[in-house]
Amino acid sequence: MTAAEGTEGTEGTDTGLPMVVPAYDLPARVRIHEVGARDGLQNEKATVPTEVKAEFVHRLAAAGLSTVEATSFVHPKWVPQLADAEALFPLLGDIEGVHLPVLVPNERGLDRALDLGARRIAVFGSATESFARRNLNRSVAESLAMFAPVVARAKDAGAHVRGYLSMCFGDPWEGAVPVGQVVRVAKELMDLGCDELSLGDTIGVATPGHVFALLAALNEAGVGTDTIGVHFHDTYGQALSNTLAALQHGVSTVDASAGGLGGCPYAKSATGNLATEDLVWMLQGLGIETGVDLAALTATSAWMAGHLGRPSPSRTVRALTGAGTEPQDPQDPQDP
Ligand code: HMG
Ligand code: MG
Numbered sequence: 047m048t049a050a051e052g053t054e055g056t057e058g059t060d061t062g063l064p065m066v067v068p069a070y071d072l073p074a075r076v077r078i079h080e081v082g083a084r085d086g087l088q089n090e091k092a093t094v095p096t097e098v099k100a101e102f103v104h105r106l107a108a109a110g111l112s113t114v115e116a117t118s119f120v121h122p123k124w125v126p127q128l129a130d131a132e133a134l135f136p137l138l139g140d141i142e143g144v145h146l147p148v149l150v151p152n153e154r155g156l157d158r159a160l161d162l163g164a165r166r167i168a169v170f171g172s173a174t175e176s177f178a179r180r181n182l183n184r185s186v187a188e189s190l191a192m193f194a195p196v197v198a199r200a201k202d203a204g205a206h207v208r209g210y211l212s213m214c215f216g217d218p219w220e221g222a223v224p225v226g227q228v229v230r231v232a233k234e235l236m237d238l239g240c241d242e243l244s245l246g247d248t249i250g251v252a253t254p255g256h257v258f259a260l261l262a263a264l265n266e267a268g269v270g271t272d273t274i275g276v277h278f279h280d281t282y283g284q285a286l287s288n289t290l291a292a293l294q295h296g297v298s299t300v301d302a303s304a305g306g307l308g309g310c311p312y313a314k315s316a317t318g319n320l321a322t323e324d325l326v327w328m329l330q331g332l333g334i335e336t337g338v339d340l341a342a343l344t345a346t347s348a349w350m351a352g353h354l355g356r357p358s359p360s361r362t363v364r365a366l367t368g369a370g371t372e373p374q375d376p377q378d379p380q381d382p
Contacts (some may be wrong), residue, residue, distance in 0.1 A: 190235065290328070
């Protein structure tokens with residue numbers, strides 16, 4: 047099939063959807079792990095009301111996202127925005143066909159999450175000592191030791207466990223992070239019994255060749271592509287290119303944040319995650335199934351942008367809603 051043949055009978059851009067032109071050797075379906083309600087909101091200074099967060103999660107699920115990371119059971123002083131986890135989680139209930147994973151750093155967090163019926167948890171380690179210290183108040187080895195009973199007990203309770211690994215491509219304090227170092231910590235994390243590994247480019251410095259190199263090294267070390275998800279922040283505008291590189295390698299789990307919300311409170315140079323809308327636009331154009339209704343998702347991000355009081359940084363949200371594209375009045379002294 048040629049590219050031109052692939053465009054026949056497909057949607058065009060005037061419909062708010064991209065023209066579909068499939069490419070070879072990409073997964074037929076991608077599972078989007080939506081992190082907007084957790085990674086997206088955790089860095090917001092102004093407290094978002096619990097009811098707004100609950101509606102956000104419900105709207106994301108209604109837009110077709112099958113995995114919606116809901117919150118974190120961390121120390122409330124470390125991430126004040128998510129201090130309402132106990133109040134929020136029960137408001138979510140059981141949403142049919144939708145997983146609602148939560149972050150837990152330690153057994154205290156696990157107890158809190160299991161008490162409320164959480165069925166999917168995520169521990170979050172670091173490939174570098176500097177970030178482990180800042181994010182978890184532990185060395186890398188100490189944090190893995192902290193996770194060991196969490197993973198074991200979560201598995202005993204029948205929960206699914208994701209292992210996040212941050213700073214896989216670069217670290218603001220240590221600079222470049224050697225691939226071998228990332229693979230070593232990733233292996234140790236997976237050996238605890240995690241079902242899934244999410245590779246975090248916490249500060250958004252990765253480039254596609256680096257993504258290929260890390261994935262190949264992980265495969266060589268025995269970590270299969272089917273257990274790997276990618277988690278790109280978009281600081282340098284590379285998140286979508288890096289995602290395409292990962293898809294070409296066979297990865298079919300991609301983390302993204304509705305509207306491109308996000309950052310990390312313990313890595314100041316981290317900006318928002320890859321925007322879910324930008325990801326969906328690309329995947330739809332490639333003819334890859336996601337189950338996501340782009341119009342419903344965009345409306346949700348525009349609604350959340352209203353609550354946060356600033357436009358979404360997602361290019362797709364802006365293009366589809368016209369936000370941020372109003373012509374400026376050159377006579378207006380407020381418009382520099
Ligand atoms: P610590 O100060 O070392 O805690 O913090 P501790 O173990 O010494 O305990 C001190 C007190 O905190 C104790 O209370 C504990 O009970 C309590 P006391 O006995 O003194 O009264 N405590 C807790 N309370 C509630 N819930 C808990 C909890 N744990 C202890 N879970 C700790 C260690 C891990 C708790 C802290 O460092 C922490 O909460 N860190 C979380 C940081 C965080 O959430 N960062 C953002 C998420 S990671 C991220 O965004 C990256 C990612 O997106 C991927 C990427 O982009 O790379 C995932
Ligand atoms: Mg993140």
